[in-house]
Amino acid sequence: MNLSYLDRFSGRLVAPLYSTIPIRSQRTDDIAIEGRNLNFSFPTRHVKAVPILRDCSIRIPSGQFWMLLGPNGCGKSTLLKILAGLLNPTSGTVYVKGPKSFVFQNPDHQVVMPTVEADVAFGLGKLNLTSDEVRSRVSRALHAVGMSDYMQRSVQTLSGGQKQRVAIAGALAEACKVLLLDELTTFLDESDQVGVIKAVRNSLDTSAGVTALWVTHRLEELNYADGAVYMEDGKVVMYGDAERIKSFIEARQSDYIKQINS
Ligand SMILES: Nc1ncnc2c1ncn2[C@@H]1O[C@H](COP(=O)(O)OP(=O)(O)OP(=O)(O)O)[C@@H](O)[C@H]1O
Numbered sequence: 313m314n315l316s317y318l319d320r321f322s323g324r325l326v327a328p329l330y331s332t333i334p335i336r337s338q339r340t341d342d343i344a345i346e347g348r349n350l351n352f353s354f355p356t357r358h359v360k361a362v363p364i365l366r367d368c369s370i371r372i373p374s375g376q377f378w379m380l381l382g383p384n385g386c387g388k389s390t391l392l393k394i395l396a397g398l399l400n401p402t403s404g405t406v407y408v409k410g411p412k413s414f415v416f417q418n419p420d421h422q423v424v425m426p427t428v429e430a431d432v433a434f435g436l437g438k439l440n441l442t443s444d445e446v447r448s449r450v451s452r453a454l455h456a457v458g459m460s461d462y463m464q465r466s467v468q469t470l471s472g473g474q475k476q477r478v479a480i481a482g483a484l485a486e487a488c489k490v491l492l493l494d495e496l497t498t499f500l501d502e503s504d505q506v507g508v509i510k511a512v513r514n515s516l517d518t519s520a521g522v523t524a525l526w527v528t529h530r531l532e533e534l535n536y537a538d539g540a541v542y543m544e545d546g547k548v549v550m551y552g553d554a555e556r557i558k559s560f561i562e563a564r565q566s567d568y569i570k571q572i573n574s
């Protein structure tokens with residue numbers, strides 16, 4: 313196997329953070345998500361705190377769909393929770409445009425109301441909107457995720473991917489500017505997986521200024537991304553073009569398989 317192209321991705325040649333960001337579909341030049349020099353350790357009772365994030369920096373442009381990848385345990389979910397404000401970093405700075413929404417992996421943790429329409433409208437109660445405005449937001453959000461025909465359906469009858477799309481519609485109805493999505497497709501079959509990822513892509517393409525950061529292990533999903541970030545051992549080690557990061561991970565995987573077979 314020819315591994316020569318791995319050299320192109322050595323640390324030296326990887327586009328450094330805060331340099332020019334390769335952008336496939338430029339809509340705005342401002343930044344929606346930024347974490348700088350983040351450090352994080354989980355407090356433990358018995359042993360010295362183990363560092364999870366180490367001087368980790370990330371920057372995502374507004375209006376784009378970026379993906380975050382890396383081996384199990386490298387700190388992707390921890391970083392996402394810090395960006396969502398669910399965890400506080402030990403040091404470093406965070407900027408994320410608001411309102412923002414964090415969507416979890418398990419579809420059954422996403423939906424709370426009996427029907428699709430009620431679930432999407434759930435978060436709007438606090439906004440003091442007229443009932444016409446609520447109906448219009450719910451209808452636009454369900455349209456964006458391709459779930460208009462399911463408005464009156466009981467959420468219990470939906471597939472996992474349909475529940476994820478309803479959760480995303482809820483965030484869009486609340487006019488969230490940033491979607492933080494942690495491995496939404498892990499438990500889904502292929503058709504639900506494609507449905508959810510297309511729903512996010514379409515939401516960004518039809519709602520001005522919405523940004524999504526999507527954690528995944530599935531390399532084929534990179535085909536839908538405007539850019540990607542690759543983490544190892546608590547820090548970002550590659551950043552930028554999704555195709556290059558896909559080739560880099562594929563090369564790493566084949567190298568690993570070659571090693572264990574030799
Ligand atoms: N509550 C916790 N207390 C102690 N350690 C934790 C806690 N949550 C996560 N960790 C550890 O932090 C490290 C990073 O975990 P994290 O969940 O961020 O990784 P990840 O990249 O999302 O992994 P995966 O791909 O498996 O989802 C792991 O070593 C994990 O065991």
Ligand SMILES: [Mg+2]
Nearest residue numbers: 388389390495
């Ligand atoms: Mg995780």
